[in-house]
Amino acid sequence: MRYRSRLHIDLNLLAENILELRSFASSKILFMVKADGYGHGAVPLVRFTYEELGITEFGCATLGEAMQLREELPDLKFEVYVFSDVQLEDEELAEVYLHHRIIPVLSSFDSLNIFLKNPDFRHFPLCLKFNTGMNRLGLDSQKLDQVIELLKKSGRMSLYHIMTHFSCGSLPMKKNKRNLYQISEFKRIKEELALAGFEIERTSISNSGAIEQKVGLDETHIRPGLMLYGPSSLLPQYRELSCWKGKIISSLETYIIDVFKAERGMPIGYGASTCPDNGLVAIIALGYGDGLFTGFKGVELCHKKKHCKVFGRVNMDMTQVFFKGANSDQAVAGEAFVIWDHDAKKFEKICEQTKLIPYELFCQLTSRVPRVYSLSE
Ligand SMILES: Cc1ncc(COP(=O)(O)O)c(C=O)c1O
Known part of the structure; x- marks a missing residue:
């Protein structure tokens, strides 16, 4: 565990992002908190958004993630969905869904059959995810006709939630x-189900992108993940199409372990990388053991308003940062050093330089980096 290296999560900014989302979308929010809240810690985020912002529906990828929420937040009455790693064929796990009211998102005929044949699921929320073109x-x-036939045969005429997921959001x-095709397919599915006499309580189609x-805002629900953590989900070349003005809810903070003067040509660190110029080298306390992977080499950062660059090979526990031609007061041992803060543009720049998508940049941080939460009054 690190002490001065940490991911600092500002819950006020999460609240601001949710209010910003609500300023243009009135659908209910099913907040995606899989992968431990995209690396930010699902449990504190669920507690905060449930208690302070009235969010009552959350999305996980696995039953283990959903169970963690149930076990650690037994006093909260929220809905939780398992989206991909459902495993309903395992009878013991089917019991876990039932006993803890965890909603499996049914994405195959096999899991739908298991659900419909089990009398214990008779009054349990039935959630169907359709493949309208994602092909995952x-x-x-x-094969909607076959779904309709199966449902009618089992006497289930009420659908709790039907959804689909974009492949190119x-x-x-x-x-x-x-x-456009996926949108029209989803519309057709809803119309045909309604025509066949099904009552549909909830519908959703849209994730962040x-x-x-502003697509899918006429459904009862939206399923945002990434945007609520701050970044836009649109590829850089399409960002002008986004109305999103989120703030990055976290800052990745560390400190300078040591600093030394370096001269052009001096070999530094593993692989004896050659120092490109005269300047200062600061050793910061984050490495690939924390999730700062080797692709950070060359990434431009900023310290005390001066540009600097990750230099040479990233180590397991530390990383060299080079300040070209800097005075010795530009980087001082013991000083705090920030990799990213709440500025979405700076965060996006790191993504572009590391060739990581924002989802990965968040998710790759390891458990060695403590997650620390703050909430101003
Ligand atoms: C089915 C589904 N809905 C919503 C989301 C949230 O996506 P995003 O983080 O892009 O908002 C995901 C994430 O992958 C998903 O798989």
Whole structure:
């Protein structure tokens, strides 16, 4: 565990992002907190958004993640969905869903059959995810007739939630042919289900990329993940299509362990990387053991308003940062050093330089970096 290296999560900024989202979207929010809240710690985020912001529905990827929320937040009455790693075929796990009211998102005929055949699920929320063109998980929208037949045979005429997921949400919604096709397929599914006499309580289609382009806001629910942590989900070349003005809710902070003067040509660290110029080298207390992977080499950062660069090979526990031609007071041992803060533009720049998508930059931070939360009054 680190002490001066930490991911500092400002819950006020999460609240601001949610209020910003609500300023243009009135659908209910199903907040995606899988992968431990995209690396920020799902449990504190669920507690905070439930208690302070009235969010009552959350999305996980695995039953283990959902169970962690149930076990650590037994006093809160929220809905939690498991989206991908459902494993309903395992009878013991089916019991876990039932006993803890965890909603499995049914994405295959096999899991739908298991659900419908188990009398204990008779009055349990039935949630279906359709494949409308993503071609990953999902009930084939071309086989809607078979889904309808199965449901009717089992006497289930009420659907708790039907959803689909875009394959190209980071691309233009109103121009991309696949997105337009998925939208029209989902519309058809809803119409045919209604025509067949089904009562549908909840519908959702949009994750961040679509929400930022104001698509899917007429459904009862939206399913934002990334945007609520701050960044836009749109690819850099399409960002002008996004209305999102989120703030990064976390800052990745560390400190300078040591500093020394370096001269052009001096070999530094593993691999004896050659110092490109005269300047200062600061050794900061984060490395790939913390999630600062080797692709950070060359990334431009800023310290006390001066540019600096990750230099040479990133180590497991520390990283060299080079200040070209700097005075000795530019970087001082013991000083705090920030990798990213709440400025979305700076965060996006790190993504571009490391060639990581923002999802990865958050998720790759390891458990050695403590997550620390703050909330101003
Ligand atoms: C089905 C589903 N809905 C919503 C989301 C949230 O996506 P995003 O983080 O892009 O908002 C995800 C994430 O992958 C997902 O798989």
